[in-house]
Amino acid sequence: MADKPMGGRKAQAARNDKLILEAAREVFITDPEAPIADVAKLAGVGISALYRRYPSKEDLLRKLCSDGLSRYTELVREAVETEGDPWDAFCTFLRKVVEADTPSITTRLAGTFTPSPDLFEAAVAADAFNRALIDRLKDAGLLRAEIENGDLALVTESVASINLGGAERTRELRLRCLELHLEALRAPGAEPLPGSAPTEEEMGARWKHLEG
Structure with a gap:
């Protein structure tokens, strides 16, 4: 059986997570000391959305x-x-x-x-x-x-x-x-x-x- 498509909120959360990880990779490979706010800015998501998924920089x-x-x-x-x-x-x-x-x-x-x-x-x-x-x-x-x-x-x-x-x-x-x-x-x-x-x-x- 094919997986059911994710609902609106889950789909948005999955998209945000993908954007956050892509942005984090770019930001931290360039500068591991960069603040987590730089990741949120590059990903185009709110800092609160990022912290809901990753409570700390170390988690990310x-x-x-x-x-x-x-x-x-x-x-x-x-x-x-x-x-x-x-x-x-x-x-x-x-x-x-x-x-x-x-x-x-x-x-x-x-x-x-x-x-x-x-x-x-x-x-x-x-x-x-x-x-x-x-x-x-x-x-x-x-x-x-x-x-x-x-x-x-x-x-x-x-x-x-x-x-x-x-x-x-x-x-x-x-x-x-x-x-x-x-x-x-x-x-x-x-x-x-x-x-x-x-x-x-x-x-x-x-x-x-x-x-x-």
């Missing part, structure tokens, strides 16, 4: 991060479970991550709010898929042996930092840069990489931790 930031993590997890799970050439699945996964711009949430919002227990659990699940994908590629002899989970995070974050020209030009340049990274990630690699991959502790230090 957690929602943004949760949505970004959910999308990322969906993409990495798809790469792990896709049959066929593992390298093609890996490249497709990273291109989709760049297109979805999920790393911008990490690079700009890390440390600006306290993640919930559910968000930590979701991050652990995403991490497990990341490791499964890396193991699959290494078992197939397709990924450089020294590449670890943290390396991939830094690759996507560095690509997400590109912001030149308009939105379409930025997208084009990010995808171009990603292809350079993909060439460097593929086994066997010309020369050994210097240093070591970032540790879980180093990557996790950017985020606030739950108290207690």
